[in-house]
Amino acid sequence: MASVVPFPEAARESPPARAKLRVGVFAAPPVERFILEALAAVASSTVAELTLVCERGQTPVSRIGENRGLTPVSRMAEKWGLTPLVAPGRRMPLEVGNAEWRERVREHELDVAFVAGDVEVAALEGLARFGTWRYAFGEDHSIGERDAGRREVFEGAPVTASGIRVRLGQGRPDRVACRSWSRTQPFSVARNRGNVFAKASDFLLRALRDLAEGGPEWLDSAPEIQQGRGYLPVDLGDRLRLAARIARRAAQKAAFVEQWTLAWRFTDIEPWSGALDGFFRLDPPKDRFYADPFPLQHQGRSYIFFEELPFAAGKAHISVVEVDREGRASEPMRVLERDYHLSYPFLVEDGGELYMIPETGQNRTVEIYRCVEFPARWKRERVLLDGLFAVDATLHREADRWWMFANVANPGAEIHDELCLFGAESLLGPWSPHPRNPVKSDVRNARPAGRLFTQGGKLYRPAQVCAPLYGSGVAMNRVTRLDARAFEEEEERRILPAEASGVIGLHTVNRAGSLSVIDAFVRRPRFSR
Numbered sequence: 001m002a003s004v005v006p007f008p009e010a011a012r013e014s015p016p017a018r019a020k021l022r023v024g025v026f027a028a029p030p031v032e033r034f035i036l037e038a039l040a041a042v043a044s045s046t047v048a049e050l051t052l053v054c055e056r057g058q059t060p061v062s063r064i065g066e067n068r069g070l071t072p073v074s075r076m077a078e079k080w081g082l083t084p085l086v087a088p089g090r091r092m093p094l095e096v097g098n099a100e101w102r103e104r105v106r107e108h109e110l111d112v113a114f115v116a117g118d119v120e121v122a123a124l125e126g127l128a129r130f131g132t133w134r135y136a137f138g139e140d141h142s143i144g145e146r147d148a149g150r151r152e153v154f155e156g157a158p159v160t161a162s163g164i165r166v167r168l169g170q171g172r173p174d175r176v177a178c179r180s181w182s183r184t185q186p187f188s189v190a191r192n193r194g195n196v197f198a199k200a201s202d203f204l205l206r207a208l209r210d211l212a213e214g215g216p217e218w219l220d221s222a223p224e225i226q227q228g229r230g231y232l233p234v235d236l237g238d239r240l241r242l243a244a245r246i247a248r249r250a251a252q253k254a255a256f257v258e259q260w261t262l263a264w265r266f267t268d269i270e271p272w273s274g275a276l277d278g279f280f281r282l283d284p285p286k287d288r289f290y291a292d293p294f295p296l297q298h299q300g301r302s303y304i305f306f307e308e309l310p311f312a313a314g315k316a317h318i319s320v321v322e323v324d325r326e327g328r329a330s331e332p333m334r335v336l337e338r339d340y341h342l343s344y345p346f347l348v349e350d351g352g353e354l355y356m357i358p359e360t361g362q363n364r365t366v367e368i369y370r371c372v373e374f375p376a377r378w379k380r381e382r383v384l385l386d387g388l389f390a391v392d393a394t395l396h397r398e399a400d401r402w403w404m405f406a407n408v409a410n411p412g413a414e415i416h417d418e419l420c421l422f423g424a425e426s427l428l429g430p431w432s433p434h435p436r437n438p439v440k441s442d443v444r445n446a447r448p449a450g451r452l453f454t455q456g457g458k459l460y461r462p463a464q465v466c467a468p469l470y471g472s473g474v475a476m477n478r479v480t481r482l483d484a485r486a487f488e489e490e491e492e493r494r495i496l497p498a499e500a501s502g503v504i505g506l507h508t509v510n511r512a513g514s515l516s517v518i519d520a521f522v523r524r525p526r527f528s529r
Contacts, residue, residue, distance in 0.1 A: 021208055024052035024110040026094060026124060028117035032145050034197040035116045035135065038204040048208045052108045053086050056094040056119075096123040112211070114204065118146075125169040130211060130219060133177070135200060136165035140226060141176050147231050149192040152184045154238035156245065158468035159443060160184045162196050164207045165225065175222040177207035180441035182417050183467040187246050198412030199441075256523040259284060260291035260471075260505075262306060263518050266325050270516040272509055274473070275498035279518070280327035286524065287311055290319075290332075292344040292359075292508050293517040294451075302515050303375055305356070307343035308332060315341040318358055320375045323515075335376050336369065344392045344508075346451075350427045355381065361391045361415070366406065368428065384429050385422070391415050394448040394461075395427070398482055402427055405461070407447045408438065416466035419446040421487055439487040443467045445475035450510040452479070461489060464507045465496075471505030471521045473497065497521075 023042060043050050090108070095101040096119070105127050113128035115121055116135075124132045137148035139161050152160045163179040182199060185192040210218050263279035282304075284290045292307040302323050309316035317337035322330040336342060336358060344359040354371040356378055366385040369378040384393075390406040397403070404422040409415040418441050421434035440446045449462040458478050465473040473496040481488040497503040497520070505521025 020046070021048035021111040021212055022051045022109060023048050023112045023114055023208070024054065024105065024108060024128065025050055026054045026096075026113060026115050026119050028056040028094060028119045031116045032197060034201040035145065037201040039114075039116075041202070041205045042208060045205055045208075047205065047212050048112075050086050052090050052092065052105065052110065054092045054094045054105070056117075094119065096120060102127065112208070116145075118144075121167050125167070130216070131166050131168040133164050133166050133204070133207070135162070135203070136176070137162050137196065138231070141165045141174075142225075143231050145197075149184075149196050150189050150234060151232055153186065153189045153192050154234050154242055156186065156241075156468075157184050160192060160196055162200050162203070164203050166219065166222065168219070174225040175219060176225050177210065177219075177222050178203040178441075179223065180417065181443050181467075183414060183443045183470070186468070187242070187249070194412060195414055198410050199414075199417060202410060252523075255526055257286050257526050258521065258523055259286070260289040260519050260521055262290045262293050262304065263520060264293070264295070264304060264323055265516055266302075266514045267516060268514060270511055272474070272476075272495045272516075272518075273498065274495045274501075274503070274506060276501045276503060276518075276520060279516075280323070280329070282321065282323075282329050284308075286526075291519045293519055294345050294347050294510050295512040295515045295517045296347055296354075297513045297515060298374060302512075304515075304517055305335070305345040305347060305375075306519075307345065308334070309343075315362070316343050318342050318345045318356070333376060336378050338363070344448075346392075346394055348395050348427070355427070357384070357393050357395065359391050359393065361389045364389050366390055366393050366404075382428050384431055389415070390420070392448040394451065396452040398459075401425060403482065404431060405448050405452075414443070414466075416447050416464065416470065417441055417443045419448075419463075423484065434484075434487065436486055440489075445477055445491050449474045450508050453511065460492075462509050465494060466507075469505065471507040473506050474509055 025039060039050065042048050092104065110128040112130050113124050113132045114134065115124065115132060121132050121134060135145050137143040137160065141161065141163055149160050159181045161181050164177040166175045166177055168175065180199065182196055185195055261284060262282040263276050265279045282290060288308060288310040290306050290308055294305045296303045296305065303320055304323060305318060305320045307316045308319040318335055319332040320335050321332050340360060340362040342358045342360060346357045348355050348357065354374065356369045356371070357366065360367045364387055365383050367383050368381050370381045372379050388408060390408050393404055393406040395402060395404050402424045406420055407415050408418055408420045418438040420437040421439045422431045423434065424431045443466045445463040445465060447464040447466060449464045452459060452461050461477045461479055463475045463477055465475050473494050475491050475494050477489040478492050479489045495506060495509065497506055503520040503522060506518060508519045510517050
């Protein structure tokens with residue numbers, strides 16, 4: 001079984017106990033369910049406590065639609081069977097314009113005033129030490145939860161931004177905490193809102209954690225919010241354009257088979273241009289796709305391990321081919337199959353042994369396999385992480401420590417956005433979650449896209465560009481900090497599909513010795529041979 005332990009550095013340097021942040025909740029029902037979940041997480045945390053709840057109205061509200069589970073905050077504990085969030089004596093009606101009411105609120109010495117629903121944020125200025133916070137959406141973070149994710153769908157925007165907007169008042173600029181970007185679900189407002197809300201339920205606690213650790217300096221360093229256009233109503237023209245996009249997409253799927261295919265070449269220098277000129281192709285039959293190539297040079301011969309997914313099976317297995325410099329490839333050989341989906345066969349050597357760490361997220365595990373007979377026989381050595389839906393585990397050794405990058409998502413949210421980091425002293429563990437997880441929340445350059453590599457003395461991490469479509473390209477991120485306290489990287493460039501090559505997507509690049517491999521997303525006419 002997997003074992004997960006705290007980072008040893010954190011255990012040695014435990015900070016002194018701090019008083020919890022005092023959070024007041026100011027709500028006007030209906031309140032989105034994800035906000036109730038966020039408040040429940042804060043109430044059960046060691047970082048903050050809910051010391052005051054002020055609500056407009058006390059009657060439960062019930063309405064179905066667009067991912068809403070609408071219950072006033074005052075009924076949350078009863079509805080979910082939770083310990084009461086605040087004592088009855090610390091519940092007050094919402095009367096923001098009342099001077100006596102404001103004095104009663106000040107008596108609670110709040111650190112944060114959190115707003116949910118249709119409450120005028122400016123009216124709460126001066127009631128909390130670190131300002132007034134609320135969920136906000138859109139590139140300028142000017143949209144409330146009621147209209148979140150709507151405009152992006154109708155405009156065909158590639159990403160939907162979300163975060164916590166902080167109003168500090170006293171002429172200071174508003175700032176955004178826990179900023180994130182997710183892929184816009186292109187044809188459904190309900191799905192787009194559901195995806196964003198599922199992820200956002202963690203934002204409030206993350207931002208409070210950062211405030212507890214960083215104090216006023218952290219707030220001052222958060223990005224300023226620029227004045228934007230705000231919410232624009234949806235009109236008939238918007239709806240007609242969306243309908244036309246849906247019709248075009250349906251026709252496209254009817255006329256073409258969409259597949260991932262593999263390409264390779266031998267070269268001393270690999271520029272990764274996004275074109276397949278000079279590459280040899282390994283195209284799959286029309287009933288399957290090939291993806292996630294990982295190359296290996298073994299005893300003077302060259303191999304590519306990859307995901308093979310027959311459409312009828314509904315899940316993939318791991319296969320291998322041998323390739324040469326003349327463009328010849330052997331028939332694919334199946335080398336690893338389980339009852340659940342396998343992909344992204346990350347290869348790593350350690351202590352004279354060859355290991356594979358395929359994606360096994362469907363089984364809620366990260367598993368490591370040892371090669372017992374190359375290339376066809378692999379034995380499961382250990383479960384590195386258990387009870388976790390993680391994808392594309394990518395390992396890197398830095399000095400005397402192993403690092404694992406993998407994407408993890410909340411239930412109901414897409415897996416492409418949030419990059420988590422784990423550390424271990426040994427390849428076989430135990431593995432520890434990084435205290436800053438998730439270390440990145442951006443669909444445009446978070447999910448791993450191949451091995452880390454060094455070039456010009458700099459460490460690079462390839463990442464998938466998953467917007468506007470999954471497989472839109474690969475971002476090359478230069479790692480600037482990787483340690484037990486923080487992870488930082490900067491995107492230097494992108495590898496995008498070259499239109500002239502007929503490729504419409506890329507999402508994995510890898511190299512072993514002089515062998516470069518890439519996967520490409522292509523469309524083939526459905527009814528041609």
